[in-house]
Amino acid sequence: MFSTVSAQVPTPTYIALMAQLRRGGRQQDLSSAITAAIVLWLAQQQNATAGVGTHGYQWKSLFLPEGTELRSWSYGEHNYARVEGDKIIHQGHAVSPNQFAHAFARTTRNAWEDLYIRRPGDKRFKLACLLRQEGEQEERELKQMEAAQAAGPATQTGAASPASPAAPSLLPLPDESIQLLAAALASALSQFAPPRNTDSGPRWDLPERRKFRYRLEDVAFE
Numbered sequence: 242m243f244s245t246v247s248a249q250v251p252t253p254t255y256i257a258l259m260a261q262l263r264r265g266g267r268q269q270d271l272s273s274a275i276t277a278a279i280v281l282w283l284a285q286q287q288n289a290t291a292g293v294g295t296h297g298y299q300w301k302s303l304f305l306p307e308g309t310e311l312r313s314w315s316y317g318e319h320n321y322a323r324v325e326g327d328k329i330i331h332q333g334h335a336v337s338p339n340q341f342a343h344a345f346a347r348t349t350r351n352a353w354e355d356l357y358i359r360r361p362g363d364k365r366f367k368l369a370c371l372l373r374q375e376g377e378q379e380e381r382e383l384k385q386m387e388a389a390q391a392a393g394p395a396t397q398t399g400a401a402s403p404a405s406p407a408a409p410s411l412l413p414l415p416d417e418s419i420q421l422l423a424a425a426l427a428s429a430l431s432q433f434a435p436p437r438n439t440d441s442g443p444r445w446d447l448p449e450r451r452k453f454r455y456r457l458e459d460v461a462f463e
Contacts, residue, residue, distance in 0.1 A: 250275075280390065283383050298324050300338055303373045305329075308361040311338070315345035338369070 250258075262274060297306035305311075309324040322331035322341050331341050342352040353373065357366035 245272075276386075276390065280383075280386055283379075283386070296326050298327060298329050300369075301373075303358075303369065303376060305358065306360055310359045310366075311341060312357045312359070312366055313342055313345070313355055320345055 258271070258274065262271070295306055297304055297309070299305075305324050307324050307326060311322040311324075311329065313320045320331075320341075322329050322336065324330075328335040329338065329341060330336075331344065336344070338352040338356055342350045342355045346355075353370040354368065356369045358369050358372055359366045
């Protein structure tokens with residue numbers, strides 16, 4: 242079960258959306274229409290990031306569209322490469338991210354943690370591993386939203402189905418019922434209890450000669 246949040250929509254946009262729903266002739270819930278629009282927009286953004294219909298370099302799960310700049314830092318200066326077409330070009334040669342990261346380095350480097358990326362539209366460079374994590378998180382959220390949309394009607398239908406068994410109600414019992422249950426429980430337990438020994442022991446028939454009862458601590462201080 243997913244929670245919901247509220248968002249502010251400009252009044253002209255809200256009026257245009259209501260008018261479009263009326264023109265469509267379908268009784269569609271406003272929240273469902275807004276959610277469907279967001280899901281469609283996310284899918285379009287996902288396709289753009291994945292490189293559908295555009296040139297760029299696919300770096301495992303991270304897509305670098307054409308025009309993306311790559312930057313590395315070696316010995317006090319920055320080195321730059323650029324995505325042109327479907328290749329990463331550095332000093333006129335096509336290279337891989339790993340080759341570009343090692344171009345000026347004398348030690349082993351991890352390209353994901355060494356290269357900074359700035360795609361077209363980005364305001365600043367960002368570490369490659371952070372971009373990869375953001376893309377994976379967006380993909381998981383999109384799949385969860387699509388699954389929630391698909392499971393929504395089925396959940397509502399199942400809740401309204403008369404065949405669904407009702408949960409048993411727990412109501413307090415009256416006092417008479419409680420007494421009857423207690424008596425029945427005591428009778429059942431008595432069947433398993435050992436019989437009480439009522440035989441008199443030896444010299445139990447002698448008269449009681451003790452007239453006073455003393456405590457051990459009283460005797461100690463007399």
